[in-house]
Amino acid sequence: MSKSEEFKQHIELGYTFKGDSIILGTGILENEPIPMAQVKVPLKTFNRHGLIAGATGTGKTKTLQVIAEQLSLNGVPVVLMDLKGDLSGMAKPGTLNSHIEKRSGLIGVDYQPESLPVELMSISNEKGVKLKATVSEFGPVLISQILELNDTQRGVIALVFRYCDTHHLPLLDLKDLKKVLQYIINEGKAEITKEFGAVSSATVNTIMRKIIELEQQGAENFFGELSFEVDDFVRTVDGKGMVSIIRLTDIQNRPKLFSTFMLSLLSEIYETFPEQGDSDKPKLCLFIDEAHLVFSNASKDLIDKIEAIVKLIRSKGVGVFFCTQTPTDVPDNVLGQLGLKIQHSLRAFTAKDRKAITKTAENYPLSTFYKTSEVLTAMGIGEALVTVLNEKGIPTPLAHTLLRAPISRMDILSQDEIDQLVSQSSLVKKYNVTMDRNSAFEILEQKITKAEEEASQGQGQSTSGGNGRTQNRTPKETSIFDDLSKNTMVRQIGRTIFRELTRGIMGSISGKKRR
Incomplete structure (x- = not known):
């Protein structure tokens, strides 16, 4: 042979x-x-x-x-x-x-x-x-690893996700995440300290800089909806x-x-x-x-x-x-x-x-x-x-x-x-839509605005000695379900809410039963 x-x-x-x-x-x-x-x-x-x-x-x-x-x-x-x-x-x-x-x-x-x-x-x-994918879908573990955070900074990110879960604040994009971080060391500091303990401003500022670095690489185009x-x-x-x-x-x-x-x-x-x-x-x-x-x-x-x-x-x-x-x-x-x-x-x-x-x-x-x-x-x-x-x-x-x-x-x-x-492409028609529904950024903005107006009104009443009472007119808070009339958005909202409650063992959202 x-x-x-x-x-x-x-x-x-x-x-x-x-x-x-x-x-x-x-x-x-x-x-x-x-x-x-x-x-x-x-x-x-x-x-x-x-x-x-x-x-x-x-x-x-x-x-x-x-x-x-x-x-x-x-x-x-x-x-x-x-x-x-x-x-x-x-x-x-x-x-x-x-x-x-x-x-x-x-x-x-x-x-x-x-x-x-x-x-x-x-x-x-x-x-x-x-x-695209939402910040909520990533979960605190993956977000922390992507941002290369230390143990202390990871604890703050876990706190942010927990706070948003319990207060129904959808974390959809990086704008939402940054807003919540700003809130927990400024307007919401007393609330956060009472519920979770004190959070260091220096730690939050370091996380913010890392998020900005990620944004500079174009991540703002990736985080958001429709996921x-x-x-x-x-x-x-x-x-x-x-x-x-x-x-x-x-x-x-x-x-x-x-x-x-x-x-x-x-x-x-x-x-x-x-x-x-x-x-x-x-x-x-x-x-x-x-x-x-x-x-x-x-x-x-x-x-x-x-x-x-x-x-x-x-x-x-x-x-x-x-x-x-x-x-x-x-x-x-x-x-x-x-x-x-x-x-x-x-x-x-x-x-x-x-x-x-x-x-x-x-x-x-x-x-x-x-x-x-x-x-x-x-x-x-x-x-x-x-x-x-x-x-x-x-x-x-x-x-x-x-x-x-x-x-x-x-x-x-x-x-x-x-x-x-x-x-x-049928998927282009499905996913290439602009969505910016009410999420953590907008909800916290409304909450802060309302608090400022109430504080201003209370100061005016004390100055006038209680005379000339003015009706407290605050902007109507927008429900996160305002846009239920749109079919694609209905599915996305339900999916995001469910997935906020079902993060899997890998630290991200489990999508096994998301529809």
Whole structure:
């Protein structure tokens, strides 16, 4: 038996599964693709998470696109966090050429250009469905971790949430949170001290500065209503899973906002989705491009929270995939949870680079066909080292793989195409509405105004000796249910009130029974 035949048999034995699987590409031996030595991933193991790593320009994003396409074709909804703006072209079919035709022939797959159902989304000013969440939904634990507060400051935030819960003050946006903080050390100081004890003005002022820092990264566009329902991610169109592309190109230099959003999304999915256990395919897969932005500026508490959710969310049928330059960008405790590993080429320009390559090679199974550290620097664009978990949870043999080409467009949409796609979205009509209902800010403003008027009136009466009594006319306090006539707002109000009472174990709001 020749070495190539032995290698092909090695791949076939390692990558043959009982259930449905996704074909990634064909194996490569001594820089030559071996026809039909197919490298696959079992569909049922996609909730075991994954990593796509490699130097800039080696094809990571296209690999992400290929996997997302194949999941969608198998009816699995996908969420893509697109920081570079490279993925919108999935809404249009790709183009066949001789290079792609040859590659597909070697792999043993038919290349049929195809578009996928795509929903464009945004947490900033990009066009698409506006994703928002209320401060109440985050809860005191997540808010404290995002703001990187110490124990004393966390206690104040817990006090604020407790006060708002007991006094029916909806915390919808950062304006509400700042107003309550101002109130507890000024007009409401006596009330707060009587009920909860004294609160330090210095501590509150420090929290305020941290909130302002978050606002400067654009968080005011994210906190508010209508808050997004994660069930809207889990949709299919004509049997294809919906590809929800969250466009984040304008927040690359605002990592705190990015990590805030990612953590809230994972927490919400964890609290909302029912337990699923092992099934034939995942319920949802999330891909986080440029994942180093999540971890490089995150506090230890924030990383611990991400680690906890990644460990637990698998039982909900959800897979999380990180796309970054080197595996060392991902904390070891998170990296250890990632079953699928796709490693594109790395560059060795410095001694530090060579050490990183040696460390990266240690993350992969030993192979009799490769010296991993050498292959890592010798792979071309569209090639990668691959190892996955089989259906029994055992890592497959390491395979130097020629990856298949995306079937959708490998370029971005034009502005006209984006406008057309957004105009056809039913979710844009649902979520891109302006809502600023009566919440903590307005209610406390009215309370303060009323107190000032009563104080002024009382001073006038004492000056006049009780003569010329004037009727106390205060602005009519607006009920938080004034706008019950609007159906979408009715649902949002009921949802927020219920969720204020049902914060889950992750510190955020539990959405399991929110409708």
